[in-house]
Amino acid sequence: MARRGKKKGRPVSGWVVLDKPVGMGSTEAVAKVKWLFNAEKAGHAGTLDPLASGMLPIALGEATKTVPYVQDGAKIYRFTVAWGEERSTDDLEGQATKNSDKRPARAEVEALLPAYTGVIMQTPPQFSAIKIAGERAYDLARGGAVVDIPAREVEIGRLEIVEHSPERTLFEIECGKGTYVRSLARDMGRDLGCFGHVADLRRMEVDPFTADDFVTIAELETARFGEAGRGKPSSDGQAPQEEIRLPDRFEDIDALLVDTVVALDCLPQVSVSDDTASRIRLGNSVVIRGRDAPVEAEEACATARGRLVAIGAIEQGMFKPKRVFGG
Structure with missing residues (x-):
């Protein structure tokens, strides 16, 4: 063995x-x-x-x-779109595929933003990690294939102009999982009739x-x-x-680490004693006590002295662990 x-x-x-x-x-x-x-x-x-x-x-x-x-978690990006050129990768890495002499006015760009806010359909870039028939789209694209990637729903909570010039526009966006900023640059450039690609991209936040x-x-x-x-x-x-x-x-x-439990700010949290934490870590369900303790929750996390003990469900006042964490 x-x-x-x-x-x-x-x-x-x-x-x-x-x-x-x-x-x-x-x-x-x-x-x-x-x-x-x-x-x-x-x-x-x-x-x-x-x-x-x-x-x-x-x-x-x-x-x-x-x-x-x-x-x-929701994400916040700042990104610059360079107008007048579309590229194969929708950013600086690719080759230019379309060009235009037109440059959009700020008012034109602002008028377009409502169409890119809320739940929208978006087609990911050819050079992306999306899997097509078991292969990454970027691997197929690098081999010269034109990949048919289906559009999918993404959610954009906020899209604003930070700075604008005829050649470039700096945006800030708050969006959900799966949103491709490069696709936004490509699609906005096509809608404005001037083409565009991402010239700079910085992720500012990932909730929490x-x-x-x-x-x-x-x-x-x-x-x-x-x-x-x-x-x-x-x-x-x-x-x-x-x-x-x-x-x-x-x-x-x-000392530079952020505690694991911070990642679970989106879940209800219940505080338990050290003895109860030991029982939970052994896989046992426990009664949740306290005036403000939730009675039902599809997902919640239990902590002891501020440290994560387990992720689980609360059913009829009982915490039932699904994933336990060491002490």
């Missing part, structure tokens, strides 16, 4: 709300953060293209169990996190290795070729 290998890394848990720089891919960012924390497990909530910057929430350890709740939670790679490296940044990992998140000595203490970098 094959022996199960020992897990590599520390059992550290929590969220790193990374301010991802332009030029770094999401997978690369996760690898680097995982290495810096020497974490057993890591994953992210919502891909950011290498050309985009801003908020990339990265879950470590048991926080990976809460990734779906962050992925479903805000800009106050931001941390940079440089700040993580300084916390982990000191001001000299000795032993910093390479750009792919792996250790450099030369041998390095890693300090045994992680207090400084762990």
Whole structure:
């Protein structure tokens, strides 16, 4: 019988709300953060293209169990649309496919915004992670195929102009899961008869996190290795070729983590005693006590001393755990 290998890394848990720089891919960012924390497990909530910057929430350890709740959270972006040119990727990376000498006035752009607010139908870009017959659309597009991607519903709560010039418009948008900003630039450019593509994109927020939670790679490296940044990992998140000595203490970098329970702000929360928490972690249902305790909830989370114990359902005043978290 094959022996199960020992897990590599520390059992550290929590969220790193990374301010991802332009030029770094999401997978690369996760690898680097995982290495810096020497974490057993890591994953992210919502891909950011290498050309985009801003908020990339990265879950470590048991926080990976809460990734779906962050992925479903509302997002705020600031993005610049360059008018007069449509590109194959709908951003700066692709080749120009259509051109126009027309440039829109601010009033024309403002008049268009109501059509892109609320629940709308949107066709994702050819170069996107959407799966078509089991393959990623961007893989098919890179092979020269023209991909037929069906339109789908997305929800846009707010779309506003921040700055405008004849050549470019800076927008701020608050939107739901699955919205492609690149598709907005493409479609607005077509509706205005001038074409357009995303020239700059920054994710400002992913609910429930805000800009106050931001941390940079440089700040993580300084916390982990000191001001000299000795032993910093390479750009792919792996250790450099030369041998390095890693300090045994992680207090400084762990202090930059956002607690796992913050990701569940969207759920009702019930506070339980340490004894009750122990029973829940063993998979037992428990009676929820307290004047304001909910009697019914499809999903809720239980906490003890502010720490996450479990996610579960509340039925007739009983909390029934579905996913438990370590103490």
